[in-house]
Amino acid sequence: MNYIGSKYSLIDFLETSIDKTLKLHNETKQPSEMIFADLFAGTGVVSGSFKKQGYSIIANDIQYYSYVITKHMIENNGNLDKSRCRQLIEELDHLQGVEGFIYKNYSYEGTEGQEFRRMYFSDFNAKKCDAIRIAIENWLQQGKINEHEYFFLLGSLLNSIDKYANTASVYGAYLKKLKKSALKEMELVALPIMQGTVDCKVYNEDISELIKNVSGDILYLDPPYNARQYCSNYHLLETIARYDNPEIKGKTGLRDYADQKSVFCIKNKVADAFNELIKNAKFKYIFLSYNNEGLMSFDTIEKIMRKYGKYKVYMQQYRRFKADNARDCKSDSTIEYLHCLVKEDM
Numbered sequence: 001m002n003y004i005g006s007k008y009s010l011i012d013f014l015e016t017s018i019d020k021t022l023k024l025h026n027e028t029k030q031p032s033e034m035i036f037a038d039l040f041a042g043t044g045v046v047s048g049s050f051k052k053q054g055y056s057i058i059a060n061d062i063q064y065y066s067y068v069i070t071k072h073m074i075e076n077n078g079n080l081d082k083s084r085c086r087q088l089i090e091e092l093d094h095l096q097g098v099e100g101f102i103y104k105n106y107s108y109e110g111t112e113g114q115e116f117r118r119m120y121f122s123d124f125n126a127k128k129c130d131a132i133r134i135a136i137e138n139w140l141q142q143g144k145i146n147e148h149e150y151f152f153l154l155g156s157l158l159n160s161i162d163k164y165a166n167t168a169s170v171y172g173a174y175l176k177k178l179k180k181s182a183l184k185e186m187e188l189v190a191l192p193i194m195q196g197t198v199d200c201k202v203y204n205e206d207i208s209e210l211i212k213n214v215s216g217d218i219l220y221l222d223p224p225y226n227a228r229q230y231c232s233n234y235h236l237l238e239t240i241a242r243y244d245n246p247e248i249k250g251k252t253g254l255r256d257y258a259d260q261k262s263v264f265c266i267k268n269k270v271a272d273a274f275n276e277l278i279k280n281a282k283f284k285y286i287f288l289s290y291n292n293e294g295l296m297s298f299d300t301i302e303k304i305m306r307k308y309g310k311y312k313v314y315m316q317q318y319r320r321f322k323a324d325n326a327r328d329c330k331s332d333s334t335i336e337y338l339h340c341l342v343k344e345d346m
Contacts, residue, residue, distance in 0.1 A: 035216030044070035051196035067204035097127025215282035225294035231257035284346035
């Protein structure tokens with residue numbers, strides 16, 4: 001999935017820096033003996049990487065679509081029959097389209113006669129998305145699939161439909177004409193089943209509350225860096241994930257996201273929120289990903305982290321994510337910092 005802030009291309013940098021920190025502090029535990037927490041998980045790229053290394057994982061994200069994908073990637077292991085999963089994917093992929101909520105609100109044909117003619121998906125793909133989403137929910141209610149299979153199938157749908165969206169990467173707007181990829185028929189592709197320790201847990205909570213109730217060895221934090229809220233940028237994936245027929249408004253068909261706004265996107269609140277997070281964290285090693293253009297300054301982050309223990313920072317130049325070509329960017333790259341804290345009271 002093309003996701004703002006994804007650390008896919010930075011995994012080697014993160015893994016190397018974290019490993020270097022553990023060795024620097026003579027950490028004797030093996031990965032299988034340690035708990036790694038990724039509490040702004042996004043699509044689970046970082047927590048998935050550490051799961052494969054053998055760590056026990058705690059993952060979290062306040063966005064439900066993120067929770068769905070990460071719950072499959074992190075919690076599902078040998079509890080899924082790969083052959084059966086392939087059969088379920090094939091059955092869903094051959095369903096006849098249905099004129100459901102996505103078609104009626106986010107396709108051009110489906111919004112005919114409405115105040116706003118939206119074009120987030122082709123008419124065909126919107127119907128196919130509805131058919132698959134309805135079937136997944138019905139199968140769970142009917143007992144045809146279990147919870148593990150439910151999140152596998154729903155995560156696969158979210159990851160698949162995103163590739164055919166008629167957008168410039170995020171859902172804050174749609175294009176006026178269907179682009180080449182959006183014209184193709186959606187293929188439902190299975191998410192991989194990632195093997196690792198079975199001792200993994202995924203949450204869908206506000207991190208400021210969750211942090212008080214979890215503990216472990218390594219805490220990795222990748223909060224939003226700027227004022228753009230993920231809940232508005234990915235509102236349509238949230239609606240597909242929940243499929244709750246929400247009231248929507250405006251040209252883009254936004255759902256109400258008041259309860260999902262992040263204080264890390266609010267300039268006059270982010271420093272206090274970060275300080276509380278670090279203060280309440282019951283983890284020895286804390287790592288924060290942040291870049292040189294974030295709402296918090298480098299000095300602010302360093303000052304806060306130094307209050308609680310030994311501080312170090314790693315850095316790497318990083319190619320900027322661009323949601324659209326029209327956005328005026330100062331440069332093509334930013335500096336990605338990995339701030340490190342070893343808490344003294346742990």
